[in-house]
Amino acid sequence: MKPAPTLSSAFLQPAGNALPGPLLRLREQRGTALVDMPLPTRKTENWKYSSKHLKLSDELATNLPAGSATTSAAEDGYRVVFRNGVIDPQASRLPQVDGLTVQRFADLSDDEASALAERLDNTLDANATQMARLNTARFEDGLLITLKPDAVLAEPLFVVHEVTATASGSAFPRIYVDAGRHSQLTLVEEYLSSGDQPVMVDTVTEFMVADGAQVTSIRLTAEDQNVQHIGATGVRQQRSSRFESHCVGFGGPLRRHDLQLRLEGEGAECKLNGVVVTQDKQHYDNHTCIDHIAANCNSEETYRNIAADESHAVFNGRIHIHQDAQKSNADMNNKNLLLSTGAEIDTKPELEIYADDVKCAHGATIGQLDEQSLFYLVSRGISRREANVLLTMAFINELVTQIPVEQVRDSANERLNRFFDDTFEEA
Amino acid sequence: MLSIKNLHASVEGKEILKGINLEIKAGEVHAIMGPNGSGKSTLSQVLAGNEAFEVTEGEVTLNGENLLELETEERAREGIFLAFQYPVEIPGVSNLQFLRTAVNAMRTHRGEPEMNAAEFMKLAKEVSKQVDLDPAFLKRGVNEGFSGGEKKRNEILQALLLQPKLAILDETDSGLDIDALKVVSDGVNALRAEDRAILMVTHYQRLLNHIVPDYVHVLAGGRIIKSGGRELALELEERGYGWLGIKEDEAAAAN
Numbered sequence: 001m002k003p004a005p006t007l008s009s010a011f012l013q014p015a016g017n018a019l020p021g022p023l024l025r026l027r028e029q030r031g032t033a034l035v036d037m038p039l040p041t042r043k044t045e046n047w048k049y050s051s052k053h054l055k056l057s058d059e060l061a062t063n064l065p066a067g068s069a070t071t072s073a074a075e076d077g078y079r080v081v082f083r084n085g086v087i088d089p090q091a092s093r094l095p096q097v098d099g100l101t102v103q104r105f106a107d108l109s110d111d112e113a114s115a116l117a118e119r120l121d122n123t124l125d126a127n128a129t130q131m132a133r134l135n136t137a138r139f140e141d142g143l144l145i146t147l148k149p150d151a152v153l154a155e156p157l158f159v160v161h162e163v164t165a166t167a168s169g170s171a172f173p174r175i176y177v178d179a180g181r182h183s184q185l186t187l188v189e190e191y192l193s194s195g196d197q198p199v200m201v202d203t204v205t206e207f208m209v210a211d212g213a214q215v216t217s218i219r220l221t222a223e224d225q226n227v228q229h230i231g232a233t234g235v236r237q238q239r240s241s242r243f244e245s246h247c248v249g250f251g252g253p254l255r256r257h258d259l260q261l262r263l264e265g266e267g268a269e270c271k272l273n274g275v276v277v278t279q280d281k282q283h284y285d286n287h288t289c290i291d292h293i294a295a296n297c298n299s300e301e302t303y304r305n306i307a308a309d310e311s312h313a314v315f316n317g318r319i320h321i322h323q324d325a326q327k328s329n330a331d332m333n334n335k336n337l338l339l340s341t342g343a344e345i346d347t348k349p350e351l352e353i354y355a356d357d358v359k360c361a362h363g364a365t366i367g368q369l370d371e372q373s374l375f376y377l378v379s380r381g382i383s384r385r386e387a388n389v390l391l392t393m394a395f396i397n398e399l400v401t402q403i404p405v406e407q408v409r410d411s412a413n414e415r416l417n418r419f420f421d422d423t424f425e426e427a
Numbered sequence: 428m429l430s431i432k433n434l435h436a437s438v439e440g441k442e443i444l445k446g447i448n449l450e451i452k453a454g455e456v457h458a459i460m461g462p463n464g465s466g467k468s469t470l471s472q473v474l475a476g477n478e479a480f481e482v483t484e485g486e487v488t489l490n491g492e493n494l495l496e497l498e499t500e501e502r503a504r505e506g507i508f509l510a511f512q513y514p515v516e517i518p519g520v521s522n523l524q525f526l527r528t529a530v531n532a533m534r535t536h537r538g539e540p541e542m543n544a545a546e547f548m549k550l551a552k553e554v555s556k557q558v559d560l561d562p563a564f565l566k567r568g569v570n571e572g573f574s575g576g577e578k579k580r581n582e583i584l585q586a587l588l589l590q591p592k593l594a595i596l597d598e599t600d601s602g603l604d605i606d607a608l609k610v611v612s613d614g615v616n617a618l619r620a621e622d623r624a625i626l627m628v629t630h631y632q633r634l635l636n637h638i639v640p641d642y643v644h645v646l647a648g649g650r651i652i653k654s655g656g657r658e659l660a661l662e663l664e665e666r667g668y669g670w671l672g673i674k675e676d677e678a679a680a681a682n
Contacts, residue, residue: 371479376515376569379475380529380585381503381536390528394519394568 007037007134010061016086016140018106020113023142026120030137037130046128049314049346050285053254055228060200063140064169077407079158085171085201086141099151099183105142105174116144116176123206123234128289129258132232135172135204142174147183147213156186156218156405161203165195165226175205179241182212188405191231193223200228207234209241211265218408221249221257222415225282228254239265239294246403247274248412250419251282251311259288263297263325273399274303275412277419278311278343285314292325292358301332304396307343308423318350321358328358336366337395339423388424428453428624429474429494429593434485436473443469445649446485451593456625458635460660461646462668467628468512470646471597474626475509476502489593504536506592510582510599517569522581525569526551530588551588557617558584559610575602576611583614594618595626600634612637632664647673 012031017024040047040054047054064084080102081091087104094102108116124132143159163171179185191201201223209215215235223229229252235243249255261270276284290299305313319330336345349362369391377387393400393416400416403409434447443466451457461467473480474487476499487494489505497505517525530550531541542550552562558580570578579599586594596615600608615638618625627638635643635657643659644651645668653659653671663670 370515372515373517375477375479375499376511376517377525377529378498378500379477379503379509380525380589381500381532382525382528383500383532384498386528386532387500390520390525391517394517397519 004038004041007034007039008056008058008061009035010058011056011134012137013061014138015063018140020106020108020110022110022114022117023105023108026117027137027139030133034130034133034137046287046316049312050254050256050283053228053283054230055198055254056200059168060170060198062169063138064163064165064167064171064199077158078155079160080143082141082143082159082161082171082173084163085139085173087143095153095155095157097151097153099148099180100153101146102157103144103146105139105144108144119208120176120206123208123236123262124204124232124260125289128260129232131202131230132204132258135174135202135232138170138172138202139174140172142176145175145177145185145187147179147185149181149210150183151180152184153186156188158188158190161189161191161201163193163195163199163201163223163227165193165197165199165224168197168199170200170202173201173203177205177207177215179207179209179213179215181210183210184214186216186218186404188218188408189220190411191221191223191229193227196224196226198226200230203229203231205231205233207236207243209235209237209243211239212241213238214242216244216404217246218403218405219245219247220408220411221247221255223252225252227252230254230256232258233260235261235270237261237263237265237268237270240267241265242268243270245270245272246399247286248400248403248408249274249276249284249286250415251276251278251284251313253283255282255284257286259286261289261299262291262293263299264293266294266296268294269298270300272299272301272303273402275396275399276303276305276313277416278306278313279308279419279422280311281309282311284312287316289318289320290330292319292321292328292330295324295326295328297325298329299331302399303334304399305334305336305345305347306339306392306395307337307345308339308419310340310342312344314345315347316350317348317362319352319360319362321353321355321360323354325355326357328355328360330358330360332362334364335395336364337392338366338368339392385424389420392420428490429626430488432486434473434487435483436469436480437483438469438480442483443480443649444473447649447651449644449651451624451626453624454621455642456619456627456638456640457642457644458627458629458640458660459644459646460629460632460663462673463630465646466649467646468597471509471595471628474595475499475507500532503589504533508586508589508591508594510579510586510594510596512598512601514570514578514582516571516573518571520569521565522567522569523548523551523565526565526585526588529585533589554584554587557587558614560584576604576607579603579607579611580614583611586618587614592622593624593626595628597628598630599627600629600631608634608637632660635660645671647671
């Protein structure tokens with residue numbers, strides 16, 4: 001039998017030593033643990049549809065050079081800019097709010113770094129997210145957001161991840177959010193790129209959500225077609241906390257997002273919305289996993305995929321209700337729209353229930369635009385293109401309008417319009 | 428205005444219309460009556476351009492232009508309007524957005540500037556009142572969760588907004604109580620104009636008490652077997668379709 005391919009050792013040479021000692025040591029440990037890491041294949045269950053799109057050639061092994069700094073920060077709104085995985089302080093504009101600290105990993109004291117090193121990766125299942133471990137072995141920089149109890153950031157904090165693909169290589173941005181008791185935060189992550197060389201973004205964001213805290217995570221994935229994007233988001237929620245996630249993703253050669261939540265305190269609630277749009281030969285794979293560990297927790301998950309041309313979208317939603325998680329209420333819904341006969345969507349709900357007093361619902365559908373509805377619209381003089389756009393938008397509008405930050409809604413709508421221009425011909 | 432000559436149409440290979448001939452002039456109101464399965468709805472769908480139906484023979488012209496060569500949306504822009512027997516529910520598209528898109532498509536076609544959201548809102552509210560539809564329905568999804576009567580009123584609302592040359596009303600009276608029937612009929616009567624024609628398709632004569640037709644045609648087995656004036660409808664009401672040698676059950680079974 002042919003041995004399974006393993007991660008090239010070129011990927012285990014970390015770059016940049018600007019981090020405090022404890023983080024450098026953690027990075028080295030993770031690197032050592034990844035020697036001979038088998039790469040996912042078709043037979044790796046959670047990479048079944050995506051392994052063939054994962055291209056880890058040696059030219060991607062080097063960290064992309066830190067991009068050139070911009071001259072001025074945006075004039076309004078709070079933002080942190082990662083360029084090729086490294087924070088650009090000049091382009092960033094930080095909030096000054098009592099109880100909120102936003103720090104670069106490089107600026108942490110040894111004590112702070114040591115505390116962080118012990119907590120990094122703790123929100124993610126190591127087996128399911130090896131690419132997240134690769135991030136820990138390779139990050140050059142990172143963002144630590146700490147909210148003290150009761151601290152409230154009323155405006156959203158934008159984190160813009162830009163990669164400049166003028167040469168091949170990878171970026172490993174990293175974010176850790178520690179939201180104290182009853183604190184509130186909305187974090188927007190935007191993934192963008194320029195340049196046309198093959199690059200990989202391997203990104204990890206973790207949220208620790210303490211008792212009564214309310215965190216909203218918004219994620220827009222919209223890099224160009226030369227960018228492989230592999231992302232993981234890990235969340236641990238304590239008593240009566242609330243976590244909301246709004247993901248909008250546009251396809252690429254490989255887009256993968258693992259979203260893992262652990263509802264560890266009673267009365268925790270989460271709401272996960274996702275919209276994925278793919279065209280041409282793009283590939284997008286969402287894997288979500290919600291662990292109901294404590295009793296009386298609610299989870300509500302709604303994902304919509306739209307696939308055009310010969311693209312391929314994957315949704316795998318797992319809900320795991322542990323034995324003690326009585327009175328859990330879990331609702332998962334995934335609807336899919338195929339816009340061409342060459343497109344493919346694979347959806348798999350996975351429910352594992354070990355408690356006996358729970359409410360758990362799931363539903364998945366795959367369909368095309370409804371002919372009757374199309375006829376109704378065009379019979380009123382509306383063009384076929386416009387009718388297609390109206391019906392396609394109708395499929396996701398509910399989720400787009402729920403995104404609580406207008407700027408992200410606008411940006412999503414603008415990209416959706418480009419998708420409609422490509423997909424639906426003018427009559 | 429509308430001229431139908433020897434129209435044959437089939438669905439899934441089965442012939443439903445077997446040679447329809449009909450002339451409608453501007454300003455006229457025609458009623459087509461017939462038992463279930465006679466081809467009434469097929470005729471309206473074919474005129475509106477539903478591609479599920481295949482025209483196998485014959486011709487249809489609207490003001491001299493070959494209608495059958497036009498796409499559905501082009502027919503609408505040339506002035507054909509079909510009030511559906513079963514209006515489609517489209518959750519996620521607001522009624523207001525749908526109506527405005529339709530009105531602006533027509534305006535663009537006529538070379539008129541588009542209406543902005545505020546202008547259109549004002550117009551839509553006025554017309555809503557005319558058909559006794561709460562303006563709150565403008566914000567809901569198209570026909571989403573509307574009762575049967577609300578859906579029919581929404582159809583007439585569209586006709587009033589789009590101001591067609593030929594309005595085809597497919598079983599617009601079905602499912603309406605007497606009050607709703609009155610509202611809908613008032614809406615249709617408001618459409619009556621010298622430069623506009625109305626074609627009503629109905630099983631029962633009761634709608635014709637409210638919208639008085641100039642001509643009545645009886646459709647059976649895919650053909651018009653009798654034409655006359657208003658009195659023909661009354662006669663049908665009195666004597667039933669059997670009077671014309673049509674057995675309702677057989678007509679339905681045949682299709």
